[in-house]
Amino acid sequence: MSAMASSLSTGPLLEVDRVTVRFGGVLAIDDVSFTVLRGDLLGLIGPNGAGKTTMLRAITGVVQQERGSVRLSGRPLDGMSIERRIRLGMALSQQLVKPFRDISVADNVALAAAYRKTLSPLRALLSLSQSAERRVAGELLERVGIARHAEDNPAVMPLGVLKRLEVARALALQPQLLLLDEPLAGLNSQEAESLATTISDINAQGVTIVLIEHNLREVLRICKNLVVLDNGRKIAEGDPKTVMHLETVRAAYLGSGAGDERRNRQHRGSDDA
Amino acid sequence: MNYEISLMTTMAISVLFALSLNLITGFCGQISLGHAAFLGIGAYLAAMLAKAGVPFLLTLPLAMLLAGAVGTVVGLTSLRVRADFLAITTMGVGFLFVGIIRQREWLGGELGIAGITGSNMSKLGYMLFTVLCAILVMALCIYLRRSWMGRVFNGIAEDEDTMRVLGINVPRYKLAAFAIGTALAGLTGALYAYHFQYIGPDSFGFVESITVLSMVVVGGIGSVAGVTVAAALLSALPAWFQFIGDYKLLVYGSLLFLMIRFVPDGMAGLVRRHLGKRRAEERGK
Numbered sequence: 001m002s003a004m005a006s007s008l009s010t011g012p013l014l015e016v017d018r019v020t021v022r023f024g025g026v027l028a029i030d031d032v033s034f035t036v037l038r039g040d041l042l043g044l045i046g047p048n049g050a051g052k053t054t055m056l057r058a059i060t061g062v063v064q065q066e067r068g069s070v071r072l073s074g075r076p077l078d079g080m081s082i083e084r085r086i087r088l089g090m091a092l093s094q095q096l097v098k099p100f101r102d103i104s105v106a107d108n109v110a111l112a113a114a115y116r117k118t119l120s121p122l123r124a125l126l127s128l129s130q131s132a133e134r135r136v137a138g139e140l141l142e143r144v145g146i147a148r149h150a151e152d153n154p155a156v157m158p159l160g161v162l163k164r165l166e167v168a169r170a171l172a173l174q175p176q177l178l179l180l181d182e183p184l185a186g187l188n189s190q191e192a193e194s195l196a197t198t199i200s201d202i203n204a205q206g207v208t209i210v211l212i213e214h215n216l217r218e219v220l221r222i223c224k225n226l227v228v229l230d231n232g233r234k235i236a237e238g239d240p241k242t243v244m245h246l247e248t249v250r251a252a253y254l255g256s257g258a259g260d261e262r263r264n265r266q267h268r269g270s271d272d273a
Numbered sequence: 274m275n276y277e278i279s280l281m282t283t284m285a286i287s288v289l290f291a292l293s294l295n296l297i298t299g300f301c302g303q304i305s306l307g308h309a310a311f312l313g314i315g316a317y318l319a320a321m322l323a324k325a326g327v328p329f330l331l332t333l334p335l336a337m338l339l340a341g342a343v344g345t346v347v348g349l350t351s352l353r354v355r356a357d358f359l360a361i362t363t364m365g366v367g368f369l370f371v372g373i374i375r376q377r378e379w380l381g382g383e384l385g386i387a388g389i390t391g392s393n394m395s396k397l398g399y400m401l402f403t404v405l406c407a408i409l410v411m412a413l414c415i416y417l418r419r420s421w422m423g424r425v426f427n428g429i430a431e432d433e434d435t436m437r438v439l440g441i442n443v444p445r446y447k448l449a450a451f452a453i454g455t456a457l458a459g460l461t462g463a464l465y466a467y468h469f470q471y472i473g474p475d476s477f478g479f480v481e482s483i484t485v486l487s488m489v490v491v492g493g494i495g496s497v498a499g500v501t502v503a504a505a506l507l508s509a510l511p512a513w514f515q516f517i518g519d520y521k522l523l524v525y526g527s528l529l530f531l532m533i534r535f536v537p538d539g540m541a542g543l544v545r546r547h548l549g550k551r552r553a554e555e556r557g558k
Contacts, residue, residue: 086440098435112439117421121449124422
């Protein structure tokens with residue numbers, strides 16, 4: 001898996017090279033470059049509308065960039081379908097949780113864990129046994145802390161469980177690079193802290209992670225590096241402490257002088273304050 | 274007795290046809306309003322081959338092959354469209370098929386092809402053969418449901434975008450569903466041709482496509498048992514009630530509409546809910 005991959009190659013795992021994405025007349029991503037080294041836990045942050053999710057979508061191939069290139073282990077991904085990129089070692093945990101509602105929580109994870117058997121329809125047709133996948137699902141649900149909900153129907157599960165299910169399902173693909181789009185959104189501070197710790201543990205076990213997250217407290221606690229986007233441009237990158245002290249970042253992201261993200265949000269919410 | 278045997282054969286053929294559509298629409302969630310075209314391809318190929326003296330048992334796989342091949346091509350062209358547009362595309366294919374048949378003298382044109390023989394079986398033997406085919410296809414469907422292919426089909430039917438994010442090559446699976454489903458429709462078409470010994474363009478038109486879709490929906494989209502029962506019952510109806518045969522499109526069309534409006538998960542869903550309620554009541558006591 002990832003440990004093996006890192007011994008095979010020493011270059012950066014992900015390279016985003018001068019990527020520009022345009023939706024009609026709107027420039028969503030403007031000439032952004034950054035690299036993710038193996039073993040990194042990189043936070044991709046910025047205010048709403050900064051282009052974080054679009055960046056992730058350009059990496060996974062949901063949207064196509066106008067210019068620039070995305071490379072995984074040095075291999076250009078441009079023009080590749082989503083599923084091929086996933087097969088090359090990425091996994092995406094989406095912001096909006098989308099479990100399959102007809103099958104149990106564990107079966108959701110097993111479906112992802114069966115990625116070798118489902119590579120081609122013929123192989124899938126000839127594969128019946130799901131014991132191995134169910135075992136993997138059990139382990140992963142344990143790892144993200146929702147093993148007790150394994151047999152429950154996702155349709156009736158609270159968001160906290162579904163967010164963890166989304167992460168477990170992404171992990172079941174055994175990715176080298178895990179892309180997490182706001183995994184903590186909608187969770188209370190206790191749930192957020194515990195899931196953030198889980199994410200940090202997953203990273204410590206060798207999975208490189210790119211994390212989009214608004215919860216700055218947890219981002220600053222677990223991320224090793226940050227890339228800050230604002231209005232589709234990269235305005236800063238580096239280790240969290242240095243980045244957060246940059247005047248440009250404070251101005252763009254936190255508002256002038258505001259230190260606490262929550263206060264800042266309320267501030268922005270009230271609009272005229 | 275002859276009448277019952279013939280009716281039973283018709284029912285088995287309908288079950289086969291409905292199961293073949295259920296594979297595409299029920300398992301994989303890809304709607305088709307032109308499925309009768311593939312029944313027709315199998316039937317016409319079998320008829321032509323039978324006329325040319327090709328043995329019965331050889332015409333069946335050939336009918337599957339041709340219908341499956343055409344089905345794969347149609348599947349390829351429809352990979353870029355979803356839901357409503359897929360319905361319209363497949364409907365177009367259905368009309369195209371009938372249009373071509375009507376224009377071609379060597380396919381019998383408007384008159385169709387009569388005198389298709391060659392199964393060399395008694396009426397009873399042929400009935401048993403079609404019933405056996407239906408049972409085998411049912412078994413195949415149940416197996417497929419439980420295989421990883423069935424699980425992937427399920428996922429695609431529910432949310433194909435998420436399946437892509439899980440690394441599933443969705444187009445390939447859709448093509449597989451089209452290929453298997455249309456090949457089975459081709460097999461059914463061949464059995465149809467030998468059973469009725471006459472085929473014409475009207476046997477494979479829009480009405481038949483709607484009829485088979487209503488069988489799938491009434492049975493419960495995706496449910497092998499439900500679709501089997503619904504297809505058997507609905508195919509026998511015109512024999513029992515003359516007026517249903519006369520107003521086929523009206524009856525099956527209304528049935529389709531009413532089911533989708535009021536019981537979208539079909540008979541299988543009704544049974545499941547009924548059992549669920551009873552179990553809940555028993556637990557309550």
